Amino acid sequence: MKNSSKQVLKVAFVGNPNCGKTTLFNAFTGANLKVANWPGVTVERVEGEADYKGQKLKLIDLPGIYSLTSYSIEERVSRRCILEEGIDVIVNVVDASSLERNLYLTMQLLELRKPVVLALNMMDVVEERGMEIDMHRLPEMLGDIPVVPVSARKRTGLDVLLHAVVHHYEEGPKEGVVVYAKGLEAKISKLTAAIDKKYGPQENERWLAIKLLENDEEIRKKYPLDMPEVLDRSYENDIIGGKYDYIEEVVEECLFGKEEKAAFTEKxxxxxxxxxxxxxxFLLIMALVFFLTFAVGDFLKGYFEEALDWVSVMARGFLDGIGTADWLISLIVDGIIAGVGGVLTFLPNIFILFLALAFLEDSxxxxxxxxxxxSVMGHVGLSGKAFLPMLLGFGCTVPAVMATRALESEKDRRRTILVTPFMSCSARLPIYVLFAGMFFPHSSMVVAYSLYVLGLVVAIAVALLANRIAPTGEEHSLLIELPEYKTPNGRTVAVYVWNKVKDYLTKAGTTIFVASIILWFLLNYGLSGMITDISQSFGAEIGRFLVPFLAPAGLGMWQIAVALISGLSAKEVVVSSFSVLFGISNINSAAGMSALSGILGASGFGPVNAYALMVFCLLYSPCMATVATIHRETRSWKWTLGMVLFQVLLAWAAATLVFQVGSRIFG
Amino acid sequence: MRLSEGKIGKTYEVERIENTEQVTRRLEALGMTGHAEVKVLNKKEKGSMIVKVRGTRWAVGKRIADGIMVREVRE
Structure with missing residues (x-):
């Protein structure tokens, strides 16, 4: 069967988790999608474009899967895309260093009767370990499909792969290669005949027959057949066995020097x-990550502060020189530059944090x-796998919430989503740096680390409580692939960190920019129009309304109420709000800090209040972007808003406890 | 015997899997079918273990390891 040429070829990248699909996809499309050395990084399908000698290609990167069944979200996403979206060619990315397991999916793909091209990735690892693959025999045993060795990391073999894709599409699909036991084959032929008769000729009758024998829910609904004598039980086990038997043959004939040098990883x-x-x-490694974040970050921070001072002075001088109205100068210098700039000075800390996380992920x-x-997670009714999204939460809660898709059950997902916001994300870092630096100058790092640990403890406690109130009653069993350790790849780490830094800068330029402007207006306008006394402003009115509620937590100042409300847009805004509220142009510098702590101290705001404030910021409602993501993932406003309310109440209770107990001990 | 009773460094052969339908199918898709060899690489006092099956390392929770029936392979 030959396919005629087509304007745009749709090519899907399919493969096991952590086999390098996304790295390969990035190499072709120039995209900078996140990759890391753990399974389940890609949770959504992503599209890109490529061109081979005038032939346009649409490339689709799918989440990693071990098989084409429909047990997990990833499997369903990938399978639906392959079956229903008119994919022209499947690029099956295979980790050559663990051929045996990877070929199982290949066997299933071959049965689909679509053109398959095998991209043999990580050949460098195979060579390093002194193994050899018979590149002649392997394609033969896979039904003569093209097998192309590539290195996604070193960007070799890429053109050959695209050539194979275009060429192989024109050649059309090959036959499947696995022959099952006689009894099973007899059933398959009976079923294909029946499908043909009832539904007309189908492209992949053999695959449909096999899926029917496997008792596959989706296929049984779509192609119901009344043949109880053939479909007397599920033959899934026999079919899986048949495939692995054949794979054993392939490995025996094509893979040499299997003596593994995996000793390194094992040690x-x-x-x-x-x-x-x-x-x-693990706790030590995390402590080291935060030590680097604070110590090295602080060291670099000085330069940013000097730059900000300079910009602020220059802008004021320039605007004054060209005769700008006073209110506009105030808006630009005291509102925008102070707010946005204040947040930008924390960039070095953020940079180091993500650099460290990238190393952990890629290694x-x-x-x-x-x-x-x-075992710790087991006590609270969650599997160890649920800890991965929580760990990602140290970076940003939004991708962490999305990463919960890797969990099998919906209940586990929701419970993990509930506790993930308690992990201190990078946006909360500036708050800790600022307030720990101001009120605990000699032990700021310990104080900040204590908040990270507190967040972790609260997360586990809440999960435990939830499990006591409503046990999920499900089996929580861990099952996750452990990849080989490797030296982190420079490019991967660079892409990862740059993406995060870019996000941070974008946020400073959009959310924080807008929030700073709104805040400036709220603080400079009151019922009588523009005002000079900030305590007469709209902002002050709103803040004063909330003061009675916040007073028990030691946060009874209207400025703090305003800062906390604005912090809902993004948590860094709490910091930029303090700059705008107290008119401090360079809040992160020594002078800015002493000015702010002086003002706060004068109204009785001491270290205990500062700690209560940090605890409140740690626990209260996540930022708007997170709330929107949680709604998208849970598809329930009721649940999402309930969660927000719960977290605000919890934050209030915890901050009140800290203040009441703390002020009695230290007061 | 159960895989969860296995000792670090020993290799076992899978006899059958006794678990829910879903978990069983997932394990089989990962290559833990009858006669597959499983090597125990690491193990915690009560609970999860790290095993190697068909060239791939897996972290396996206790409940799952309990349901994998194996016999020791003499070397």
């Missing part, structure tokens, strides 16, 4: 996943954390 694992030391080592340690934390 590291003996320490990092040790039954006793595993958890202390292969992430998946181990799921194993290390499994």
């Amino acid at each position: 590291i694992d003996a320490v990092l996943t040790h039954r006793i030391w595993g958890i202390p080592i 292969g340690y992430m998946a181990r954390v799921a194993y290390v934390m499994d």
